[in-house]
Amino acid sequence: MFRRLLSSSAIALVLLTLVAATAAPTLAQTGDPAIAISDASVTVIEGSIAAEILVALATQPEADVALSFSFANGEANVTMVSPSLPFTPANWTEERTLTISATVDGTDEGVHTDTLTISATSDDPAYNGTAAVFTGGAGSSNNEVTIQIRDAANLLDDPSFELPVSQSEWRLVAQAGLGGSFSHPAALDGSSVLLRTTSSIETLKYAAQRIGNLNGLAGDEFTFSYSIAGLGVGEDGVIATRILLTRPGIDEPEEVTVSTCGYVGPRGDINWQTLTCSVTATDDYTAVEVFFGWQGLTSGLVGYDVAQLDLVRP
Ligand SMILES: [Ca+2]
Ligand SMILES: [Ca+2]
Ligand SMILES: [Ca+2]
Secondary structure, X not given: OOEEOOOOOHHXXXXXXXXXXXXXXXXXXXXXXXXXXXXXXXXXXXXXXXXXXXXXXXXXXXXXXXXXXXXXXXXXXXXXXXXXXXXXXXXXXXXXXXXXXXXXXXXXXXXXXXXXXXXXXXXXXXXXXXXOOEEOOEOOOOOEEEEEEEOOOOOOOOOOOOOOHHHOOOEEEEEOOOOOOEEOOEOOOOXXXXXXXXXXXXXXXXXXXXXOOOOEOOOOEEEEEEEEEEEEEXXXXXXXXXXXXXXXXXXXXXXEEEEEEXXXXXXXXXXXXXXXXXXXXXXXXXXXXXXXXXXXXXXOEEEEEEEEEEEEOX
């Protein structure tokens, strides 16, 4: 039913420019005594994608510096520390890599969070207890890492569009729109997202959700499934779904792999049906984003509901 379309079309260019950049961490090993953390927040997926953060000392300590880790909610854990702790006066220049993961707990929690708190203990008073200064982390003491956890069962936040847009991670975008374009009528399963034509000059209208800060690997397979329906949908324009994998680039995120699946069924009144679009990562990536919507449609409306994004890591 689906075939790849539009891989180099205008819709691709427009969509690509809307992806936010992610900065690479840098840890300063100069200045006053401090413990630098590479990331204030990371994203992990239960049972599959873990996150790596770096921890480094800014100066040579006068004694060994041990780190300890605690989690606020017990949803995540540190599974590996390399090279091993503590920092010593001899090996202090080596950055430590912490791997943070979340296990599959069998509970459908949607997007949930945990907080990692890093504490230091040392006979060097500058690196001991509350006297230790942290940089780069979250919280009032900069020694926390916020961990956003995605459920293994469905990576998307608010997959059935039950929340107001301001409360979910879906973005609704209308190019040259005149406002009042989106609504949530009772539909397939509670509320749905409805992309309605309002003007013949509208060029593009879509909903998107982006999951960033990922340690994605080549070979990861994503499948995006969703239900679609329509009313009075014209014969013009393109209705399509897209999965986009990116990594940080020089000025803007660099496309790693993209899959675009055009709707090729009949127009007019379209009954609810479930469709899928899949992509396999051709290289490592740091973000996945799903889009669905239309370009150049001048009459009718298209509804979407019950979206699901699954990851299989071979
Ligand atoms: Ca959990
Ligand atoms: Ca869970
Ligand atoms: Ca719904």
